[in-house]
Amino acid sequence: MAEKHFIVIGNGPAGKEAAFTLRERDPESRITVISKGRASSYTPHLLPDLVAGKIQEEDLYGCSLNSYAENDIKLRCCQEVVDLNLLKNEVVLEHKEVLSFDGLIIAVGGTPRIPENLLAYKDLMYTLKTLEDAKIWVKKLQQSESVLIIGGDLTSLVLTKALIHLNKKVSFILNEDAFWPLRYDDDLFKEAAQRLTDKGIKVLYDRNIKKIEQLQDGTNKVQVDDQVLQVGMVGAFFGLVPDIGFLAHSGLRIDRGILVDKHLNVGVENIYAAGDCAQIYHPDIKDYWISIGYENARMLGRTAALNLNCGCREEEVKPESIFEVQGININTTWWTEF
Numbered sequence: 001m002a003e004k005h006f007i008v009i010g011n012g013p014a015g016k017e018a019a020f021t022l023r024e025r026d027p028e029s030r031i032t033v034i035s036k037g038r039a040s041s042y043t044p045h046l047l048p049d050l051v052a053g054k055i056q057e058e059d060l061y062g063c064s065l066n067s068y069a070e071n072d073i074k075l076r077c078c079q080e081v082v083d084l085n086l087l088k089n090e091v092v093l094e095h096k097e098v099l100s101f102d103g104l105i106i107a108v109g110g111t112p113r114i115p116e117n118l119l120a121y122k123d124l125m126y127t128l129k130t131l132e133d134a135k136i137w138v139k140k141l142q143q144s145e146s147v148l149i150i151g152g153d154l155t156s157l158v159l160t161k162a163l164i165h166l167n168k169k170v171s172f173i174l175n176e177d178a179f180w181p182l183r184y185d186d187d188l189f190k191e192a193a194q195r196l197t198d199k200g201i202k203v204l205y206d207r208n209i210k211k212i213e214q215l216q217d218g219t220n221k222v223q224v225d226d227q228v229l230q231v232g233m234v235g236a237f238f239g240l241v242p243d244i245g246f247l248a249h250s251g252l253r254i255d256r257g258i259l260v261d262k263h264l265n266v267g268v269e270n271i272y273a274a275g276d277c278a279q280i281y282h283p284d285i286k287d288y289w290i291s292i293g294y295e296n297a298r299m300l301g302r303t304a305a306l307n308l309n310c311g312c313r314e315e316e317v318k319p320e321s322i323f324e325v326q327g328i329n330i331n332t333t334w335w336t337e338f
């Protein structure tokens with residue numbers, strides 16, 4: 001019988017864990033990991049430390065490129081999956097190559113969310129999701145003494161720590177999306193604003209960006225209501241949304257993320273989703289939850305691989321660890337102190 005071919009889309013914590021678990025359980029199968037990222041799997045939550053200059057790029061990597069080869073896992077970096085054909089069990093890559101599979105795990109994670117009203121200024125605002133983003137921050141910060149952060153999700157708080165470490169002047173526009181995915185309430189909002197202020201950060205409450213314009217010297221003129229700020233860099237931090245646009249016409253059930261059952265199956269034999277892109281059914285709360293955080297992603301990647309390999313393992317998440325934020329049920333392993 002021909003060997004089975006398993007494909008994992010994504011080489012973040014969920015995808016990497018899925019691929020190595022598949023290999024652990026099935027020494028014979030062909031395993032391909034496809035990632036639009038350039039590098040081996042790294043630890044995303046160390047990116048702010050790279051920006052702060054506290055660590056070097058090599059400190060980010062949990063495993064080397066060699067370890068994929070040693071485990072007979074084919075890693076295809078810089079390759080983006082742009083379509084999924086459920087009838088033929090095929091994925092289509094951006095350069096038109098078509099790969100067929102016997103089993104598929106989708107672990108494509110999230111991508112930074114930019115609110116509609118700011119999309120026009122997308123190119124002038126920086127986010128921090130990938131290693132490439134971190135390198136851009138490092139480079140741009142060499143010429144920028146001041147940074148304006150808009151939004152205020154968890155990533156922005158860790159990045160702000162890095163900026164303080166670098167003695168940058170930070171202004172912060174906190175709005176009602178602040179601290180997503182943490183539960184928004186007035187007291188938390190005030191406390192966060194106070195903590196930022198105590199650290200020497202200028203906090204602007206409930207203010208709206210009217211315009212961002214790049215000046216000839218490379219700095220940015222930002223009109224915030226009737227006030228004008230001039231800053232070196234603008235960062236946009238409104239949380240992450242699942243990076244699943246390429247599945248829009250696939251026939252998979254999609255809501256906020258890819259809808260999966262308690263075994264992480266998408267409703268099609270041998271296809272699973274794991275990590276930040278999955279939205280998982282919980283039989284006790286009779287609703288779907290999404291996962292955020294490094295440890296969750298790894299755990300889900302492992303579960304998906306075990307199930308694809310023949311198991312029927314369920315995600316054991318206690319209903320009380322799932323909380324609702326703006327209509328979305330969330331379970332996160334990501335807590336941060338600022």
Ligand SMILES: Cc1cc2nc3c(=O)[nH]c(=O)nc-3n(C[C@H](O)[C@H](O)[C@H](O)COP(=O)(O)OP(=O)(O)OC[C@H]3O[C@@H](n4cnc5c(N)ncnc54)[C@H](O)[C@@H]3O)c2cc1C
Pocket residue numbers: 009010011012013014015034035036037043044045046047048079080081082107108109110128129130155158243246274275276277292293294295297333334335336
């Ligand atoms: C700056 C930062 C700090 C963080 N800090 C913490 C923290 O302190 N604690 C914590 O628990 N969590 C933290 N997180 C969150 C944590 O990193 C994520 O929850 C985790 O990485 C999710 O893993 P994932 O594998 O689901 O997705 P991701 O890590 O997003 O990986 C997705 C992978 O899919 C690939 N991909 C996407 N689309 C395609 C496609 N179409 N074709 C091919 N490949 C594709 C990407 O290139 C990537 O390899 C942080 C995240 C960031 C960005």
